[in-house]
Amino acid sequence: MNESAVYWSRILTEVTLSFHIVYATLGVGVPIMIMIAQWVGIKNKDEHYILMARRWARGFVITVAVGVVTGTVIGLQLSLLWPNFMQVAGKVIALPLFMETFAFFFEAIFLGIYLYTWDRFENQKKHLLLLIPVAIGASMSAVFITIVNSFMNAPQGFDMVDGQLVNIQPLVAMFNPAVPTKVAHVLVTAYMTCAFLLASIAAYKLMRGSNHIYHKKALYLMMKLGFIFSVATAMIGDYSGKYLAEYQPEKLAAAEWHFETSENAPLVLFGILDDGEIKYALEIPYALSFLAHNSFTKEVIGLDQFPVEEHPPYSIHYHFNIMVFIGMFMLFVAAVYLVGIWRKWSFIASKWFRFIVVLGGPLSIIAIEAGWWLAEVGRQPWILRGYMTTAEGATTSGQVDFMLILFSILYFILGVGSIVTLHRMFKNNPITKEIAARSSKGEV
Template sequence: MLFEDPVIASRFLTLLTLSFHIIYATIGVGVPLMIMIAQWIGIRKNDEHYILMARRWAKGFVVTVAVGVVTGTAIGLQLSLLWPNFMELAGQIIALPLFVEVFAFFFEAIFLGIYLYTWDRFEDQRKHFLLLIPVALGAGMSAFVITIVNSFMNAPQGFDIVNEQLVNVNPIVAMFNPAMPTKVAHVLATAYMTVAFMLAAIAAYNLIKGSNHVYHKKALYLTMKVGLIFALAAALIGDLSGKYLAEYQPEKLAAAEWHFETAEGAPLLMYGALNENNEVKNAIKIPYALSILAFGDPTAEVIGLNEFPAEETPPLIVHYYFDLMVTIGVFMIVISLIFWIGIKRGWTFIKARWYRWLIVLGGPLSFLAIEAGWWMAEVGRQPWILNGIMTVEEAATSNKHVGLMSILFLLLYIVLGIGTIVVLRRIFKDNPVEKELEPLQDGDNTWH
């Protein structure tokens, strides 16, 4: 059977766990910021709708945090069990951010608990708002330090290997590697963007289903605006990421773009298919765009994939992950930009059912873009687990029972996923906005 190979089974289980955990991790990073923004606006404008947004979002957030703890713990265990040789080496170098991540999580969880249990305990809501600052900082710090570990895997430094012995270890140099700035910035920006569009999708869905409450209109306006800001930020950081790849991991960039021959003024390829001779068919070619993405110069030379040994060439499927990520990102920028301009110009079609369905679609699509981005990052580093130093096969366990573990964890994630949906539906279905707030007079001015 396929899973009898422990390397393949280990890769599958890691992929499964990371793909499931990234959903909860993204929510865990993005929701605290959205709660902060909503509560701050509510305090500043003395608007009970925004205060209620913060309160309701916080209720749902607790559920996802609980599941995120389970999946995060699973990742920690799997790193040691599935990739022991990697942890034996990397653990001596990059253990510091892993320790800081635990501290950041407890920092976040403690203040989140205090925040949740002190609603209505403060006469001055600004004091209650202050409790959100360490929650958001803890969430952001968790993403920061974990992404540093992934950055180290892509650009390892801060150590030497002499006679197969690890020497001259410097954890600080290892943490602040060349991949760190763009990876951390991209992870944070896309997390905030995705959560904003997720909350926008919920608001739009409620409006479609007939709830014309001003609360949902305000929620939609706020989340679409925040989503647009971070979608544009993610696009800018993505451009910087392309320039990092061109300098430090040119084989990943070449694989993502199916760029086989070194050439000047290289076009960027979107979509298409490869034949048996690795010839690209039916792709959309954007002239000079790959050279611009790589070096900011339309005439720059971009190294082709044929320059690298075949055994070090990343899987060409990463091209589709790149296409998916970029397509969804552009779609969300367009949808949110039109929405924002439409509010200012009074375009009525942005209130139409069909347009709100596009916004609803943007919620799951944004999470799919997050997944595609991580698949590209991880698959694009193949065959290396530690770029240029240790391959995946060298790092993996030799245990023959990983396949069984994969099945058990798959069942666990199905239960956790379904359980999350059921609990969240019960929480909000039994406590609709109309039940928590007296209906207010509706009008166009309630969009602002």
């Protein structure tokens, strides 16, 4: 085993996934936001919402292009950096990998048709129908790739006899116990993140002095959707905790710094570890028992039940805290905004509150990153839980550090390039200019 190769392979994979997850999240969530905006516009005969869909669709193309590149890179790196893992897992879980590619092609074909035919339908309802396959394809692409990730956490559908795979059942491997909670969590958090990101853009425009009704409508619609998906995320997160308690108790114990098996287990938030002792933490009595078993008194398995070498890194505790704190914070902000609209609270339109909403966009991205770090780092030391460690699945090549430099440069170019392109696209075509142009054509 080449320890240097394992280390750099993990770093490169971490960098790649951390970059890709941003564009993958946009790729999954934005089509739903476009579809809802266009549907609301058609239903209410409001051209502002239809214009939202049109403008968001233009920006979506840029993020899709970057997502395709980074997604291709991930496929390449799986084979180059983790050949031993792919040799084993590829025989069992290749079906959803193939189906993910098919789902992407399905999405891309209809996206092209949807964009090309904006002004070719007198009936907007018919044009909206073209977006349904785009949204379905985007979400199903996430579903299939998440199934692969779920398999890594809960492998099944095969037997290992003398180091050889036998009795391979691809469908059993696909529908493993981790699938329901993982797939639901990935989809709903993507929708939530995109809602808050688009809301933050609208709030930024309003905060900078634009008082256009278009931005107000966009902010209201996205905050309402953000609230709905935040509630759904909290509910699914609860089920995820119960899944971990049953199938990956070591991961739950590490995330909660639950070192000793006990009843009436408290939920530990924040804090630091000092020689194995938890200091400066906030403890919520009985909450971990409830999260794990829907009972305030039931026993929760601690890390004392597992060999030290199988303990996940204790740092995932902070990833869990960041993810949950941001999620609950955004749920609170969205609730305050919606109640404020209903009760006509004046501070909802203040700069300081809109600034909080603006922060919600990048905070939601941070929560997505923290969630994926929790998912991937929390599985360590396994790449295929119970069967293959990360070290056993890695390449022995000594050139991975050089690959890290090259791919980091690629991600920097893609990241900066996409941001600059999107900024120029909308700066050169502000909403006032586009509405004036469409009004001159009698479309608004």
